[in-house]
Each structure stands twice: as C-alpha cells, then as structure tokens.
Amino acid sequence: MFFLRGSRKADTEPETESLTVPETVAEETQETVPETEAPETDTQEEAGGGPHAWEIFPQNGEVLTAVNARASAEGDSAVLSVLQEGQTVVITGTDGTHYMVETENGTGYVARKYVIPELYQAGNHPPFKAPSLDGIDPEKPMVALTFDDGPNAPSTNRVLAVLEKYGAHATFYLMGSNVYGENNDCVRKMVELGCELGNHTYNHNYFNLQPVSEIRPSVRKADYMIEETCGLMPATVRPPGGGIVDEAAQELNTLGLAAIFWSIDTLDWETKDPDNTYKVVMENVRDGDIILMHDVHQETADAAERIIPALLEKGYQLVTVSELAAARGAVLEPGKMYREFWK
Numbered sequence: 001m002f003f004l005r006g007s008r009k010a011d012t013e014p015e016t017e018s019l020t021v022p023e024t025v026a027e028e029t030q031e032t033v034p035e036t037e038a039p040e041t042d043t044q045e046e047a048g049g050g051p052h053a054w055e056i057f058p059q060n061g062e063v064l065t066a067v068n069a070r071a072s073a074e075g076d077s078a079v080l081s082v083l084q085e086g087q088t089v090v091i092t093g094t095d096g097t098h099y100m101v102e103t104e105n106g107t108g109y110v111a112r113k114y115v116i117p118e119l120y121q122a123g124n125h126p127p128f129k130a131p132s133l134d135g136i137d138p139e140k141p142m143v144a145l146t147f148d149d150g151p152n153a154p155s156t157n158r159v160l161a162v163l164e165k166y167g168a169h170a171t172f173y174l175m176g177s178n179v180y181g182e183n184n185d186c187v188r189k190m191v192e193l194g195c196e197l198g199n200h201t202y203n204h205n206y207f208n209l210q211p212v213s214e215i216r217p218s219v220r221k222a223d224y225m226i227e228e229t230c231g232l233m234p235a236t237v238r239p240p241g242g243g244i245v246d247e248a249a250q251e252l253n254t255l256g257l258a259a260i261f262w263s264i265d266t267l268d269w270e271t272k273d274p275d276n277t278y279k280v281v282m283e284n285v286r287d288g289d290i291i292l293m294h295d296v297h298q299e300t301a302d303a304a305e306r307i308i309p310a311l312l313e314k315g316y317q318l319v320t321v322s323e324l325a326a327a328r329g330a331v332l333e334p335g336k337m338y339r340e341f342w343k
C-alpha cells in the first residue's frame with residue numbers, strides 16, 4: 001500500500017519538448033564515467049569500481065540512439081555498422097567504456113551509454129540510502145527546490161551557477177534522453193555541488209497513460225544514462241506530468257523507487273514569467289515544501305537567480321528532497337508517494 005502526503009495537489013506539467021537526441025549518429029568518444037570517487041557527503045548509490053552484476057556477456061542490448069559501431073575503440077576507426085534506435089544487438093564484452101557488439105561486418109565498438117544491456121533493463125533500482133545531514137539544522141526551516149525535464153545546458157548551467165554561488169542544494173529530475181553531449185557536464189556539476197539526481201523517465205513517459213509494462217524500460221533507461229554519465233544512481237523518481245495510478249505505484253514499488261511530487265507548483269513552464277514564478281514561491285512557501293520548477297527554460301533560470309537568495313534571506317535552508325525527508329524523520333519507501341515534508 002502507499003499513501004499521499006499533503007493536499008495541495010497540482011497535476012499540471014508541460015508537455016515535454018520533443019526528444020532532443022540529435023538525429024545525427026551519436027559519436028562515441030565522449031562518454032566516460034569519471035575515475036574520481038563521489039564526494040563523501042553524496043549518499044546516492046555509487047556505481048562502484050568493479051563489474052556490475054548485470055555485466056555478463058554475451059547478452060542482448062537495446063540501442064538507445066543511432067550510433068556508429070566502429071572497428072576499434074578509437075573514435076576515428078572505420079565504421080562497421082550504423083546501429084539504429086530500438087535495434088537489438090548482441091553485446092559480447094566491454095573494455096570499460098565501450099561494448100563490443102556483433103555486426104554484419106565483424107565485432108564493432110560502441111560507447112556503452114548508447115546500448116542498454118537487457119539484464120540492466122530487467123533489473124531493479126538499488127535500495128535507497130538516506131543522506132547525511134551534515135551542515136543541515138533540522139530545527140530550522142527548509143525547502144527542497146526541484147527542477148524537472150533537463151538537463152539543458154544553456155539554462156541548467158545558470159541554475160547551477162546560482163546554487164553554487166550560495167552553497168545551496170536542489171534536486172534535478174532528469175530525462176534520460178537529455179543526458180548526452182554538453183548536458184553530461186551539467187550532471188557531473190550537480191553531483192559536485194551536492195545536488196541530488198532524480199529520475200524523470202527516459203522520454204517523459206506518463207505513468208498513467210502508458211501500459212504498466214512500459215514503466216520499467218522508461219525508468220531503467222533513465223537510470224542507465226545517468227549512471228553511465230556520473231557513476232551515481234538517481235535517488236527517487238518524479239512521475240512526468242504528476243501522472244500516477246495504483247498499478248504504476250505498484251510497479252515503482254517493485255522497481256524500488258519512491259515517487260516525489262510537489263506542494264508548490266510554480267507553473268513556470270506555462271507562464272514563462274520570472275516575476276510570477278518568484279511571486280508564487282515567495283507568497284506560498286512554508287517549511288517543508290517541495291517546489292516544482294523546470295530548468296529547461298531561461299525564464300526559470302531568471303527566477304531561480306532571485307528565488308534562491310530570497311529564500312535564504314527568509315531563513316530557509318535549501319536542501320535536496322532526500323535531505324528534507326531525512327531531516328523530518330521520514331524514510332522514503334519504494335512505491336510510496338510524497339508531496340511535502342511539513343512539520
């Protein structure tokens with residue numbers, strides 16, 4: 001069973017912008033998981049250094065975006081085959097950054113990130129770990145800013161800059177299909193700043209409108225893109241559009257993810273009005289709120305540049321969703337839904 005917290009429900013959210021994976025074939029040299037350890041204060045699940053349990057080869061994989069399979073790991077080696085989105089390939093091994101796949105012209109090398117192994121897709125999310133509360137005073141007011149649908153480097157980097165300037169934390173609900181190219185650096189910066197990564201599905205899939213059988217692929221593809229980018233797993237999931245039904249919640253329970261909604265909906269995506277976004281937050285904010293915004297819009301970055309210092313000025317600590325939950329003594333449980341952590 002699951003429950004709802006809070007009552008200020010808002011169920012509107014934008015239609016996502018169309019999938020932005022480039023139509024051109026992805027290049028496979030840019031994707032490497034950094035060698036550095038995650039910061040100690042970051043309690044999101046670490047990928048670890050050794051092989052994962054699902055790294056058993058050969059196994060089938062699903063191609064996530066059109067990508068070249070080359071004759072070697074060198075980015076300029078001959079193209080043996082162009083893999084197509086949705087194609088199933090046989091993965092025969094990995095060198096850590098590439099998979100070796102069978103092609104009609106022999107063994108090809110492809111960046112790991114663009115092919116999701118079926119054992120990964122079939123697997124569950126690792127157990128949630130509560131974060132440390134270092135630097136957070138549980139007695140003082142706090143709110144969790146959340147930013148959905150990104151990353152989108154031009155606007156997301158502005159949000160990250162203001163968070164960094166003020167030493168504030170936020171939670172980013174990432175779309176897996178946006179985690180490529182220059183947006184990869186946004187994800188790594190989020191981790192560096194102590195922000196939290198969240199799962200917003202691969203392609204903004206609505207849990208209430210799609211067959212339950214499609215929830216796992218959409219969630220696991222986003223998990224995979226994020227983990228392959230920064231070595232960390234998302235902490236929680238935010239259902240796109242706030243769409244949820246009982247069967248979907250049960251599937252999230254099986255997958256191992258808590259669903260996070262919000263208690264203040266800024267409607268930033270609709271108004272594109274920084275003054276209004278600022279006003280909605282500052283006139284409604286209360287201790288324990290989860291605030292919904294979208295870092296894919298420049299107008300939201302404009303608003304964030306004003307909201308973050310203003311909330312700090314009012315005495316609010318700006319924390320991640322998991323930090324807020326932990327500070328309120330709540331244990332985030334898979335398949336359950338949370339909208340706020342008011343006292």
Ligand SMILES: [Zn+2]
Binds near residue numbers: 149
């Ligand atoms: Zn969304």
